[in-house]
Amino acid sequence: MPLHRGPRPLVLAIACFTGILLAPAAYAEETSRMRTVTVSASGEAVAEPDMASISSGVVAEAPSAREALSKNTVVMKKLIDGLKAAGIEAKDIQTSSFNVNPVYSNPREGQAPVITGYQVHNQVTIRARDLARLGDVLDSMVSLGANQMNGLAFEVSKAETLRDEARKAAIANARRRAELYATAAGATVGEVVSISEDTAGFHPQPKVYARAAMAEAVPIERGTQTLEANVTVTWSLK
Numbered sequence: 001m002p003l004h005r006g007p008r009p010l011v012l013a014i015a016c017f018t019g020i021l022l023a024p025a026a027y028a029e030e031t032s033r034m035r036t037v038t039v040s041a042s043g044e045a046v047a048e049p050d051m052a053s054i055s056s057g058v059v060a061e062a063p064s065a066r067e068a069l070s071k072n073t074v075v076m077k078k079l080i081d082g083l084k085a086a087g088i089e090a091k092d093i094q095t096s097s098f099n100v101n102p103v104y105s106n107p108r109e110g111q112a113p114v115i116t117g118y119q120v121h122n123q124v125t126i127r128a129r130d131l132a133r134l135g136d137v138l139d140s141m142v143s144l145g146a147n148q149m150n151g152l153a154f155e156v157s158k159a160e161t162l163r164d165e166a167r168k169a170a171i172a173n174a175r176r177r178a179e180l181y182a183t184a185a186g187a188t189v190g191e192v193v194s195i196s197e198d199t200a201g202f203h204p205q206p207k208v209y210a211r212a213a214m215a216e217a218v219p220i221e222r223g224t225q226t227l228e229a230n231v232t233v234t235w236s237l238k
Helices: 008-033 065-085 131-143 159-184
Strands: 036-047 051-062 093-104 115-128 148-155 189-198 205-207 224-237
Touching: 036 159, 051 065, 051 093, 051 131, 065 093, 065 115, 065 131, 115 131, 115 148, 131 148, 159 189, 159 224
Parallel strands: none
Antiparallel strands: 036 224, 051 115, 051 148, 093 115, 189 224, 205 224
């Protein structure tokens, strides 16, 4: 009589499928038994800023909002045109805020405040890429009518590339500490199991003790910025 071979493919399929289901559990159990050492470390790279961001603008006041706007527009146009003539590219000039606010009188006791005029605030953020001329740019802005200076911040244009050096230093520091711990525990460091990076603190830390860039008009010190990287690395122990 012919043999009945119908169920065998089904049995094989079930066996293969069961093996796939069991593999992750077996791997997790093996990993849980692995001896590891986990170290968090940081690394730094010091860079000299090559750009500056300037927040500046014009405030104009007049009895009516239209008059205040007209006065502000005249000065603001002169400021922007002057910055472009001084070498600041249009792509590096951006309006950051524009406000029209009423101005109130100081009322006597028991009296309601009265609107006496209006103020128009127009502010721009400028990116200066030639720090050797930064002092001249600041002087020009005031001469052109800017009556509001809200901040100056230095930047490193290739911060991400330079931070790679900090990452390498962080890994090296982590490895050094891992080897220290492993030796103290009578083991040796094996292969890397995992690496994670903390990006929450990716903000350059300014230090102003380094070389200064002194412009003829306004003295400016660019200092240096410290780019930091923080990593957590796990190694197996042998």
